[in-house]
Amino acid sequence: MEVKDRMKIPRQKMPEQDPKARGKNFDEVPYGYDENTAVTEAQRCLKCKKPPCVEGCPVEIDIPGFIVCIENKDFDGAIRKIKETNGLPAVCGRVCPQEDQCEVRCVVGKKGDPVAIGRLERFAADYERNKGNVFIPEIPKSTGKRIAVVGSGPAGLTAAGDLRLMGHDVTVMEALHKEGGVLVYGIPEFRLPKAIVKAEVDYLGKLGVKFISNYIVGKTRTVDELLEEYDAVFLGTGAGLPLFLNIPGENLIGVYSANEYLTRSNLMKAYLFPEYDTPIVRGKNVAVFGGGNVAMDSARTALRLGADNSYIIYRRSRVEMPARNEEIHHAEEEGINFQLLTNPIRFIGDDKGRVKGVECLRMELGEPDDSGRKRPVPIKGSEFVIEIDTAVVAIGNSPNPLVPATTPGLDTSKRGTIIADEETGLTSREGVFAGGDIVTGAATVILAMGAGKKAARAINEYVMKK
Amino acid sequence: MAKILKKERLSENTVKMVLEAPLIAEKRKAGQFVVLRINEQGERIPLTIANADKDAGTITIIFMEVGKTTSLLGTLKEGDNIMDLAGPLGNPTHIEKLGTVVCVGGGVGIAPMYPITEAMKKAGNRVITIIGAKNKDSLIMEEEMKSVSDEFLICTDDGSYGTKGFVTQVLEDVIKRGEKIDVVVAIGPVVMMKAVSKVTRPHNIKTIVSLNSIMVDATGMCGGCRVSIGGVSKFACVEGPEFDGHEVDFDELMTRQSAYGKQEHESMQCFLRDKK
Ligand SMILES: Cc1cc2nc3c(=O)[nH]c(=O)nc-3n(C[C@H](O)[C@H](O)[C@H](O)COP(=O)(O)OP(=O)(O)OC[C@H]3O[C@@H](n4cnc5c(N)ncnc54)[C@H](O)[C@@H]3O)c2cc1C
Ligand SMILES: Cc1cc2nc3c(=O)[nH]c(=O)nc-3n(C[C@H](O)[C@H](O)[C@H](O)COP(=O)(O)OP(=O)(O)OC[C@H]3O[C@@H](n4cnc5c(N)ncnc54)[C@H](O)[C@@H]3O)c2cc1C
Ligand code: SF4
Ligand code: FES
Numbered sequence: 001m002e003v004k005d006r007m008k009i010p011r012q013k014m015p016e017q018d019p020k021a022r023g024k025n026f027d028e029v030p031y032g033y034d035e036n037t038a039v040t041e042a043q044r045c046l047k048c049k050k051p052p053c054v055e056g057c058p059v060e061i062d063i064p065g066f067i068v069c070i071e072n073k074d075f076d077g078a079i080r081k082i083k084e085t086n087g088l089p090a091v092c093g094r095v096c097p098q099e100d101q102c103e104v105r106c107v108v109g110k111k112g113d114p115v116a117i118g119r120l121e122r123f124a125a126d127y128e129r130n131k132g133n134v135f136i137p138e139i140p141k142s143t144g145k146r147i148a149v150v151g152s153g154p155a156g157l158t159a160a161g162d163l164r165l166m167g168h169d170v171t172v173m174e175a176l177h178k179e180g181g182v183l184v185y186g187i188p189e190f191r192l193p194k195a196i197v198k199a200e201v202d203y204l205g206k207l208g209v210k211f212i213s214n215y216i217v218g219k220t221r222t223v224d225e226l227l228e229e230y231d232a233v234f235l236g237t238g239a240g241l242p243l244f245l246n247i248p249g250e251n252l253i254g255v256y257s258a259n260e261y262l263t264r265s266n267l268m269k270a271y272l273f274p275e276y277d278t279p280i281v282r283g284k285n286v287a288v289f290g291g292g293n294v295a296m297d298s299a300r301t302a303l304r305l306g307a308d309n310s311y312i313i314y315r316r317s318r319v320e321m322p323a324r325n326e327e328i329h330h331a332e333e334e335g336i337n338f339q340l341l342t343n344p345i346r347f348i349g350d351d352k353g354r355v356k357g358v359e360c361l362r363m364e365l366g367e368p369d370d371s372g373r374k375r376p377v378p379i380k381g382s383e384f385v386i387e388i389d390t391a392v393v394a395i396g397n398s399p400n401p402l403v404p405a406t407t408p409g410l411d412t413s414k415r416g417t418i419i420a421d422e423e424t425g426l427t428s429r430e431g432v433f434a435g436g437d438i439v440t441g442a443a444t445v446i447l448a449m450g451a452g453k454k455a456a457r458a459i460n461e462y463v464m465k466k
Numbered sequence: 467m468a469k470i471l472k473k474e475r476l477s478e479n480t481v482k483m484v485l486e487a488p489l490i491a492e493k494r495k496a497g498q499f500v501v502l503r504i505n506e507q508g509e510r511i512p513l514t515i516a517n518a519d520k521d522a523g524t525i526t527i528i529f530m531e532v533g534k535t536t537s538l539l540g541t542l543k544e545g546d547n548i549m550d551l552a553g554p555l556g557n558p559t560h561i562e563k564l565g566t567v568v569c570v571g572g573g574v575g576i577a578p579m580y581p582i583t584e585a586m587k588k589a590g591n592r593v594i595t596i597i598g599a600k601n602k603d604s605l606i607m608e609e610e611m612k613s614v615s616d617e618f619l620i621c622t623d624d625g626s627y628g629t630k631g632f633v634t635q636v637l638e639d640v641i642k643r644g645e646k647i648d649v650v651v652a653i654g655p656v657v658m659m660k661a662v663s664k665v666t667r668p669h670n671i672k673t674i675v676s677l678n679s680i681m682v683d684a685t686g687m688c689g690g691c692r693v694s695i696g697g698v699s700k701f702a703c704v705e706g707p708e709f710d711g712h713e714v715d716f717d718e719l720m721t722r723q724s725a726y727g728k729q730e731h732e733s734m735q736c737f738l739r740d741k742k
Contacts, residue, residue, distance in 0.1 A: 175685050177503055177510075177550040185687075214552035216685060220489055240687035244699065251692060251699060251718055253725040260688035268509065268682070274736050277509035277534055278682075279729035353721035402686060402704070 003046060011113035012041040019333040023303045026189045026271055029330060035073070038123040042071035044108055045115045052105040053117060058450030059085045059158075063102060063117055070120055078124040080135060086121075087161040087204070088154060088449065090129060090196045091183060093122025095293075096446045097324050129199055136206055140167040145463040148173060148230040150217045150403065153181020154445045155236030155436025157201065158452030159459070160209045163234075166460045170208075171230075173215040178267060181238055183445070185267040186259070188297050190304065191327075194266070218406035223432060231463045232431045234455055235418060236448070239397040239437035245289060249347025250393075254281050254355040258294045258394035265301050280305065283390025287311045287358055289344055290394035291321035296328060298392040299336045310336050311386065315343040315363050315376040341365070341376065345383070347391060357385045397442045407432075417441055425455030426462075433459055468502070468551040471524060473544050476606045479531040480574055481540045482516075488523030490515070490553045496581040497559030497676070497708060500525070501684045503550040504538055511535050512681045512703070514578035515554060525553075528577035528606065534733040541741075555684050556707045559674070563590040565648040568640060569615070570633050570662055571597045572654025576607050578676060579653045584614040586651070592616050594647075596636045598654075602627035634661045647671050652711065656720050663711030673711035677702045679719060680726070694718050 015031045016022075022029055033041065047064040054063050062081055069078035082089045098118035106114035128134055145168045149160045152174040164170045178184050180197040205211065217223060217237075226233050242257035244250055261280070264270040268278035286302035288295050291314035302310040312331070314321060317340050321328060332338070341363040348357040362382035365374035399416045411419045411428035418427055418434045425433040435451025437443055472484035490500060499514045517526035531537045542548070559582045567586045571579035576597050587593045595615035599605040601624045612618045620628030621636050629636055633654070641647065651674045652662040659675040666673045679691040679702045686704035693702050694715035700706065 175552065176683060177552070185683075214550050215489075216552060216555070219553065219555060220493065240685070242687070242689040244689065251694060251722065253722060257689040260682060260690040263682055263688050269507075273729060274733050276507045277733055279726040279733070281725070353718070353724075400686065 009044045012037045023334045033123045042067045053102040056101040056105045058446045075127045079128040090125035143167045145231045148226045148233045151236035152179035155448035155452040158449040159234045159456045162456035164207045171210040174213045175216040185263045218402040223407040232459045235434040236436045237438045239442040240400040241398045243396045252349040252355040255391045258298045261392045285309045285388045286390040287388045288392045293323045295394035296323045313339045424458035468548045477604045482528045487525045491518040494554035495558030496585040498554035500553035516577045530574035534737045561585045567591045568594045568650045570652040572658040575654030587614045598633040660716035675711040676707045
């Protein structure tokens with residue numbers, strides 16, 4: 001096919017659940033491409049000799065390589081190509097910020113819409129999973145080296161998979177009762193079905209990775225104790241410490257951190273209460289504070305739990321919102337009420353200690369601040385009250401301090417992140433490597449995976465020299 | 467997975483269980499707790515480690531059947547498995563030789579009080595123990611508590627055993643005797659811990675309480691367990707569960723504990739219906 005013919009094909013839409021209907025269920029929103037649509041979309045790719053999209057991918061997927069397989073209807077070949085570098089394609093195909101990474105650099109995107117790389121990735125992964133026989137690569141001869149991976153989020157899972165494929169004996173320790181990190185406790189079912197995370201974890205199990213859940217490093221055993229049994233330790237413990245607004249009334253009943261709200265709903269399945277035992281406040285008027293993916297997930301969860309009004313309250317404007325475009329777009333379609341340039345100053349409670357309102361101030365944008373974004377400045381006298389019965393604070397997470405607090409000699413930054421070499425993940429402690437949100441602060445799935453990959457390479461070198 | 471090795475009913479609604487948990491048994495210190503989940507639909511609930519045997523690889527929990535999860539737990543038999551068990555969690559009690567320590571346990575709070583009392587005694591303190599319950603039948607662990615105390619006082623609300631009245635009255639009598647008390651440790655219902663802190667404040671006696679706020683992960687990830695201590699929010703699971711009783715906002719804690727009253731009732735009704 002000629003380049004100009006390829007350029008004429010429009011970006012293929014992904015069919016989705018109707019916005020009205022989906023606001024009332026937890027089923028996945030987009031249905032994914034069918035085979036024909038995927039092939040058509042694949043035809044849009046120019047298979048560049050020096051593909052700029054690949055440079056944007058933290059795990060360096062051979063993007064034109066897998067897309068050409070899809071174009072030729074070699075779907076098995078496509079997923080194998082992706083899996084050469086990415087162990088969690090069904091996850092990344094759903095939640096990666098492609099618009100800022102691979103797709104933003106796509107040559108086709110210079111004149112129109114970029115190739116839908118993420119949707120094609122998702123298609124290939126779903127094709128394989130739905131077919132049922134997942135390809136299991138051969139594991140090289142055992143090296144006899146034992147490696148402990150702490151935390152089963154994307155960083156830990158990636159490091160574990162890669163290390164296993166190098167022939168090491170790998171054990172993943174997870175504090176919670178289910179593997180997946182934020183993928184199971186944070187990101188909701190309607191965006192990332194838990195069955196998919198489970199399938200990816202099961203795949204690692206089939207490779208021979210061992211998993212121990214309910215194992216809290218720093219409590220059940222310390223890193224130093226692990227080092228007596230294992231040749232190296234990888235820390236992928238994430239950024240699981242919720243930040244609060246620090247305004248009056250924050251401990252009223254009905255005020256949640258996003259972590260708690262989402263954990264109750266996702267991991268503990270509170271949306272199925274009383275079939276499942278964990279309760280959650282099903283508010284009619286819910287205010288979510290923040291503008292990232294976490295805030296969008298919380299507001300959309302509130303809607304599905306039965307809210308009449310689900311507000312996003314964000315102190316800057318729409319352009320500064322850190323959430324993925326697709327998430328903002330989906331939230332708008334579902335009728336989430338965006339209160340932009342608005343900042344909460346206090347929660348108001350009733351006589352039973354339950355939240356009944358939040359007082360806010362309108363903001364305007366001033367000079368840029370340290371982050372380079374325009375600083376929101378309060379407009380004097382603009383106070384107003386929004387009546388609510390539930391509030392969710394989604395303004396970010398800082399690193400989980402449990403491991404640093406119990407590991408002497410492990411250097412951390414002022415922000416509490418573990419200091420680790422960017423290329424190798426090596427920390428200030430010999431044999432201890434780290435990566436993902438615990439090093440960078442709250443970031444993305446793909447960056448955590450990239451860090452897990454690099455660390456796996458470095459750990460391999462380290463243990464083989466030992 | 468944790469196997470139930472022994473089960474014993476201590477009173478009408480208090481149950482003791484010995485669980486197979488070698489990793490936790492080896493590590494735990496007085497004042498720490500576990501989180502468990504019974505089955506796939508289950509809630510995660512925290513329970514104090516009342517005792518442990520390193521050599522046997524077991525821990526003991528003692529719990530009161532108050533709602534769905536604890537009631538369901540109470541129906542399990544020896545040989546059954548608990549799906550998930552994690553720990554030891556929370557900070558251990560700060561144990562050292564201080565002089566005279568008064569240990570106050572109320573109701574099922576006597577269970578978590580036991581390992582602390584034992585450790586305080588072992589550290590060489592003079593231990594005055596006060597335990598109280600509604601009535602004689604609901605009083606638990608009398609023999610165990612007595613065996614680790616220098617002085618041992620009992621009271622019941624209805625006077626069916628020991629002194630009639632609350633632990634705070636007995637505590638006040640002890641304080642009035644005029645001997646020097648170096649620290650009071652109190653565990654029981656929040657109202658009791660609040661009352662104990664009120665009694666000790668005018669005498670400037672350091673008072674430690676163990677807070678049972680509602681927890682989910684118990685690893686510091688959700689913030690659901692937050693309590694106000696001296697006007698600052700703290701996460702009871704990782705910064706506690708023990709705090710200075712004179713700094714705790716008990717009213718806020720009680721309010722937050724009631725957050726799910728309606729759902730807890732509904733859950734219990736479903737449980738009772740299914741049991742039939
Ligand atoms: C609600 C929400 C939505 C998001 N949406 C997106 C999105 O759409 N796209 C995107 O790219 N990113 C998104 N992110 C960010 C992304 O999920 C994280 O950047 C990524 O999960 C970080 O991976 P990680 O492996 O470093 O840590 P985590 O995923 O946080 O995993 C850490 C794991 O370690 C465990 N752990 C912690 N301490 C211990 C210990 N002491 N012992 C044993 N185990 C321990 C934790 O229980 C957890 O399972 C979102 C985050 C949230 C919270
Ligand atoms: C650190 C800690 C140690 C504890 N140790 C013991 C112990 O040794 N023995 C004992 O009998 N009880 C103990 N508890 C209390 C025990 O966790 C609750 O009784 C139990 O969670 C009630 O669950 P339920 O489903 O049976 O009752 P529900 O009907 O759900 O609740 C009854 C009451 O228990 C409290 N509660 C409910 N869910 C939770 C939760 N997830 N976490 C904490 N409290 C909750 C609330 O105040 C609620 O009103 C402890 C609590 C904490 C925080
Ligand atoms: S940049 Fe775009 S057109 Fe070029 S290879 Fe990548 S996806 Fe295909
Ligand atoms: S229970 Fe979640 S932070 Fe304490």
